[in-house]
Amino acid sequence: MRWLVVVLVLFAGVAHADEGGADFGPVLTIERIDLHGNHDTADRVILAALPIQVGDVIRAGDPRLTTARFKVLGLGFFRDVALELRRGSERGKIIIDIAVEERGTVVLNRLWFGTSATSPWWFGADVDQRNFLGLGIGVGGGAVYAGATDIVGARDQWAAELRVFDSSIRGSRWGVMASFTMVQASEPYRVAGPYDGTAHADFNAMSYRRIGDRVAATYALSPLSRIIIGARGELVHAELPAAPMRMLGDGTFVPVPLDLKPGDSRVVSASVGYDKDTRPDPALPREGWHFASSVELGSSVLGGSYDFATILARYDRWWPVARTQAIAVRLSGGVVLGDAPRFDRIYAGDIDRMVTPRALGLVVAPNTSKELLGTGLGGVQYGDAGGSAVVEWSNQLWRGGKHIYGGDIFVGGGLWALDGGTGVPIDLVLDAGLRVDTDIGIFELSIANALGRVPR
Amino acid sequence: MRWILALALIAVASPARADDEDEDDAPEVERMRFAERGDNLVVTANLTRIFDAAAYENLDKGFASTVVIRMWVYKVGSGEPVSFQLLQRRCVFDLWDEVYELRLDGPGGRVTRKVKFRADALKMLTSLDEDPIARAADIPYEQHYVLAIEAELNPVSEQTRAEVRRWLTQGTGGGLDRGGSFFGSFVSVFVNPKVAAADRVIRIQSQPFYRPKPAPAKP
Numbered sequence: 001m002r003w004l005v006v007v008l009v010l011f012a013g014v015a016h017a018d019e020g021g022a023d024f025g026p027v028l029t030i031e032r033i034d035l036h037g038n039h040d041t042a043d044r045v046i047l048a049a050l051p052i053q054v055g056d057v058i059r060a061g062d063p064r065l066t067t068a069r070f071k072v073l074g075l076g077f078f079r080d081v082a083l084e085l086r087r088g089s090e091r092g093k094i095i096i097d098i099a100v101e102e103r104g105t106v107v108l109n110r111l112w113f114g115t116s117a118t119s120p121w122w123f124g125a126d127v128d129q130r131n132f133l134g135l136g137i138g139v140g141g142g143a144v145y146a147g148a149t150d151i152v153g154a155r156d157q158w159a160a161e162l163r164v165f166d167s168s169i170r171g172s173r174w175g176v177m178a179s180f181t182m183v184q185a186s187e188p189y190r191v192a193g194p195y196d197g198t199a200h201a202d203f204n205a206m207s208y209r210r211i212g213d214r215v216a217a218t219y220a221l222s223p224l225s226r227i228i229i230g231a232r233g234e235l236v237h238a239e240l241p242a243a244p245m246r247m248l249g250d251g252t253f254v255p256v257p258l259d260l261k262p263g264d265s266r267v268v269s270a271s272v273g274y275d276k277d278t279r280p281d282p283a284l285p286r287e288g289w290h291f292a293s294s295v296e297l298g299s300s301v302l303g304g305s306y307d308f309a310t311i312l313a314r315y316d317r318w319w320p321v322a323r324t325q326a327i328a329v330r331l332s333g334g335v336v337l338g339d340a341p342r343f344d345r346i347y348a349g350d351i352d353r354m355v356t357p358r359a360l361g362l363v364v365a366p367n368t369s370k371e372l373l374g375t376g377l378g379g380v381q382y383g384d385a386g387g388s389a390v391v392e393w394s395n396q397l398w399r400g401g402k403h404i405y406g407g408d409i410f411v412g413g414g415l416w417a418l419d420g421g422t423g424v425p426i427d428l429v430l431d432a433g434l435r436v437d438t439d440i441g442i443f444e445l446s447i448a449n450a451l452g453r454v455p456r
Numbered sequence: 457m458r459w460i461l462a463l464a465l466i467a468v469a470s471p472a473r474a475d476d477e478d479e480d481d482a483p484e485v486e487r488m489r490f491a492e493r494g495d496n497l498v499v500t501a502n503l504t505r506i507f508d509a510a511a512y513e514n515l516d517k518g519f520a521s522t523v524v525i526r527m528w529v530y531k532v533g534s535g536e537p538v539s540f541q542l543l544q545r546r547c548v549f550d551l552w553d554e555v556y557e558l559r560l561d562g563p564g565g566r567v568t569r570k571v572k573f574r575a576d577a578l579k580m581l582t583s584l585d586e587d588p589i590a591r592a593a594d595i596p597y598e599q600h601y602v603l604a605i606e607a608e609l610n611p612v613s614e615q616t617r618a619e620v621r622r623w624l625t626q627g628t629g630g631g632l633d634r635g636g637s638f639f640g641s642f643v644s645v646f647v648n649p650k651v652a653a654a655d656r657v658i659r660i661q662s663q664p665f666y667r668p669k670p671a672p673a674k675p
Contacts, residue, residue, distance in 0.1 A: 024520070024546060024548065024557070024559050025520065025548040025550070025557055026548075026550045026551075026552065026553070026557070028551075060518060060519070060520065060548040060549075060550070060557075061520045061546060061548050061559070065519060065520070066519060066520055066610075067616055070616050070617075070619065070620050070651065071619075073620050073651065074619050074620045074621075083519065084517050085517060085518030085519060085551060086518070086551065087551050091552050092552065094518065094551060223615070223618075223619045223622070224615065224618055224619065224622065277618065277622065278614075278615075278618055279618060280614040280615075280617040280618045280621075280653075281617065281621065282618075282621055282622075283621070287614075288614070288618065
């Protein structure tokens with residue numbers, strides 16, 4: 001009997017209120033929808049987001065009426081949305097008043113800054129205007145600049161990206177994204193010294209330039225999932241050293257793979273991806289899951305100079321435990337097959353949070369993280385197969401503030417692996433920090449993030 | 457080494473704070489009336505305070521208002537419920553006939569009502585008037601139990617909440633920064649409205665109660 005009660009309780013806890021009601025309340029005909037407060041956003045953008053339209057005959061209890069507010073909020077353009085019904089011109093007809101409170105739609109997506117052994121400083125930002133001219137279209141871009149040291153062959157690096165996107169064309173399930181990118185890279189590679197050495201004489205730098213476009217179409221399979229079909233074309237120009245070699249500790253020399261074709265080359269690829277995110281709160285998750293995957297094929301058949309395939313996936317799942325805590329399992333990884341260009345291979349900073357990540361594709365620091373398990377993974381920069389598996393515990397510090405909605409403390413640890421051709425490619429990854437959700441954004445302050453910004 | 461020590465400190469300090477929050481969320485104790493009606497144990501209580509002035513005004517706006525009431529009966533000192541009931545009550549104002557239409561769903565089935573006055577609608581949404589909470593046979597005589605009630609006004613489903621914040625994690629077309637967009641976490645700065653799980657939630661608990669043993673029949 002008790003088990004039955006527990007099962008019932010669990011079931012009732014998971015199943016929120018039944019959102020039925022399409023057969024409840026008086027029958028109403030929507031005569032008009034009046035919008036108020038949208039000074040910048042076009043009417044059609046709001047109307048396209050609504051699950052109802054003029055002429056619909058519905059019951060007053062229809063969940064589409066209740067959820068209309070959330071559909072408009074889901075555009076991400078408004079601070080608040082309020083709906084009211086009033087009588088129409090004749091019995092049974094209604095007018096819906098929708099009052100919106102617009103908000104700034106400029107989003108600072110990323111901020112890059114730091115200092116390392118191979119770049120005395122780097123700085124950059126990535127910004128979107130998500131509601132360009134009130135049309136519901138997003139326009140954005142990012143740029144990063146990294147200064148050079150006196151490493152042989154090194155020069156300043158920079159990268160920039162411009163993009164335009166519409167996640168729901170005229171309220172449909174289809175979306176589109178396009179971006180234009182330019183990268184002037186001067187990437188350091190180790191030629192001598194221990195894996196964690198930071199002497200400038202231990203490095204040389206190679207330069208290459210990338211200019212490219214990406215286009216993608218998205219289709220929403222459901223409100224929480226979508227597929228992404230994309231294509232990419234890039235022109236690459238690389239100035240490579242004739243025979244780059246690294247001197248090991250015993251005085252022997254081994255070749256350094258640079259994974260780029262000298263002179264001019266092209267990357268042409270097609271890709272398909274899938275993304276589903278069921279987390280009610282992606283900023284401070286306690287339940288739900290997020291899955292994302294992508295397969296990209298680059299081929300000389302398409303006109304490129306590189307024949308390769310990349311398969312990437314990540315799966316994060318959270319379970320609430322006790323009243324304020326959650327446990328998450330976070331898995332991510334991928335494989336690269338064939339002759340992929342350097343920048344499409346898996347980079348240590350992609351999967352080990354304790355390694356400085358790439359900034360708009362630029363490598364701004366060598367991997368000098370410690371070998372915690374002593375498995376020879378220290379110093380590995382690139383690999384063709386890699387991933388990480390992390391278990392994370394988080395605890396709510398607070399919830400419900402007016403401007404600071406909540407904060408979680410988290411501690412995570414697990415393993416990461418990257419097949420760089422040396423030793424057993426596995427080591428520990430650890431992180432801890434604070435996530436804060438506020439009305440001006442989401443912030444994550446973590447030890448690993450800090451480690452990635454300072455020389456070690 | 458220093459940051460391993462920091463990890464340890466965080467891990468040690470954090471549970472203490474969580475305990476504090478548990479105390480904040482503890483339900484308030486309210487007096488309720490219990491009785492046996494046939495095979496059932498029933499309760500009489502009032503949850504009117506889940507409506508504030510704005511929510512009360514909203515009853516006239518023509519949109520449905522929903523109250524979801526969950527009730528658990530626990531033996532005192534035990535964490536396992538011996539009974540659970542789920543009630544869902546909806547009200548919508550008919551703009552043309554100017555009456556409140558109510559739909560009440562509970563263990564006894566569905567009841568629909570129409571009332572003329574808003575105060576009556578509020579009462580029907582929030583009053584527990586001899587509503588069954590357990591089969592009497594499941595509550596042994598002379599043992600102490602409590603009733604815990606959680607009531608939500610206009611709860612928002614998890615899927616709807618996920619949809620509202622979906623745009624936060626959708627990529628925007630770039631691709632250079634695989635570390636951030638595919639493998640990494642995100643940090644963003646923007647004006648960031650948030651939808652609560654319900655307009656209001658109250659949690660209350662009854663005083664301990666018990667079933668007195670019936671007096672032996674007189675010869």
